[in-house]
Amino acid sequence: MSAAALILLVTACSDATATPSPIATPNDVIQGTTPTIPPATRWTPLVLPTPHPDTAPWVTERIDAIVALYQPTKAGEALLRSLDLRQMEGEPGFFGSYGFTEWAGVGEASPIGVAHELGHSYWGGFKVAGRPDLSWAIPSGSTLSPALESYHQDVLTFITQPPDDFELLRQRLRNLPDVSSDNPEPIIHNMEADVLYNTAGSLNLVPPVLRKYWADFLQAGRFDDWYGAAGWFQSLSQDDVSLAGKWLGFEHLDLRQYPSLDPATPAEAILLAAQRVIETEEKERLLDLAYQFDLLIGYPHNDEDFEFWRRYLRDKVTLYRDHPAHLAVFSIPRAEQIDSALRFLAAPATGSPAQQAQRLADRLVEEPFLVNFLPAVDNQVLVELFSSGTALPKGKTLQATASFVERLKIFGAKVDSVLRAGRSDPTAGAAELESFIADTGLDQKEDIKLFFDLLRDRDPEAAKDVTFAMSNETVRGLMVPIPFQLRTILDPEELLSKLGIESDAANQSSVRDGIALLVEEPSGNFQVDEPFLAAMFQVVAERAEDDPLETARLLVGSPFPLEGMILAQPVAASSIFKSDREFGLALVRNSDSLIAPPWRIMYRLVKADPSLAAGMLAEFQRRGEAVLVAESLAYLAYDKDRQERSSLLPISLEDDGRFLGALFKEEGAEWLAVRLSESVELYQQRVSANEVSADFLERYRETLEFAAGFLDDRETRKGLTEIIRRAFGMS
Known part of the structure; x- marks a missing residue:
């Protein structure tokens, strides 16, 4: 693929993900200034779009696959067939879209990639249900239409909402790499283009606040809720999990805290139908390689995406293992050569790497064409x-x-040289490696990445010794181009030491800089990052034990993941918040407004230290931060329901009760009654606006009543129950 095509692809995808402007805030609701939502207009039948006149047969087959897999409405299918989708022959890495009124291109018969680009092209096909005021026309001087801006804002609103029946999806989005309030694009991009993939095409799995944008396109779907969908996924065999991963995003759900969800039973054999579709698409990818191979031949480009080519060729080796006889039946140029090359690479690897290399060298003499597949x-x-x-x-x-x-x-030669020196003297190997890095330049990310991949794979232990022997400054510099590689070479304690994150480090500024580097340069995989964050939380806990106030000063204004700290080290976290009232309030107030808004931090503090959380909430109210108080209380809403789903979740109804009891005793019955009423009123309006589930208030009341029932003091328990019932209009 040409460099120009790569630039085109990046531009096409990035143009659609501008940061949205804010629309309404919770404060508007509490202060009585809720934006007026126009009444729903009378329903009129949809006029189905007509198929695009220039659609090629290859493209028609790809859309057939998307329709069969995700089963949109009839109107949705008609919309897909009306879009200008093109096959990018000779450019298998091209997947790009220029929006509803322009065209989209796909380079391969890959259902996930095709669905992604169709997702980008979707916006503008249907009116927003119940919001006739939202137009898809882009005003002069703007880059986005009011309707798409509204969707982006609603996506971000969803992320900050209380944990509910959609928390599995919310957490999946929060786990995307590099997400923060300063960088919401990964979430926006995902929910703009990957809703089909995320939800299996089920409107039931789309959060309420977003359904108005998808109501005409998606059917209710095969699943009633996320718990049933995730339980179904958990019940699959390993082979079926692999099949599902070829068109569904359920494999990205973090289900470790949900070990035994009750599985849904879809009315149809969805995997059997999907298997036929996926098999057709996989065979098409093999066939396209043979048909288009000569278009891929050419001169090397310095800016080629080598990782793409490696993934591309390895994908073909995997497909050949699954469909070994497919290419052999075609009498087309290159088919026989490609079949032979893939057959060799698909064979089980035996012997040492040196023995495998010798067999490969011998085969290259017999079959020079095989050189094209070396990246695999x-x-x-x-x-x-x-x-x-x-x-x-x-x-x-x-x-x-x-x-x-x-x-x-x-x-290869340099890796061997570094390792030879490093095995006997890690310092000598490190010196040679640092010289190589200086000569190469940290800006040559792909070269540095490839080198460290080779180094680690060649000799993991020697690679660790040499890397750890490098200077702290060099390792810090490498965190930008190769954050994943460093985390797979060094242990958590080793990497933190190189970054200056140590419990006995005297230089606060150095520790702060190290924390920022670790947090702001993630590996790209949240599970790879977890042990390193856990080690960082341990270091911070040890520092807090010695001096909680200094630790609070260290964390204020930093990108430190406060929620993770509270969950991992609740006692230490509590001591940090207690060390100084102003610092404690600042830590909550200044937490990341997207992935850890203040009310989410307060929610975590309820379990860590209910009395502390109650005192801080009351102080926020005294300072006029009614929004934070109302939202923090509402975050408890689904605790009872969610704990019944899984006992492994960090939820304690007993602590919820202690929190409410502390507010009742310290602030008084009337104070708590007003606060709960404000919170309930806020969410009554959100239920009416279809921004949260219809059962939100019922779940909220159940949780509060159940939590109050755990209190030992009869008078407090009785008083709380009366306040709760009154707030929800039951007495």
């Missing part, structure tokens, strides 16, 4: 191949291969 070979085998001095076939190759091979020749 494991790193250890490649290092052995190029360290042996094997002469490679000459001539035109796959665009990416020549540069990839040249880099491997250089890096």
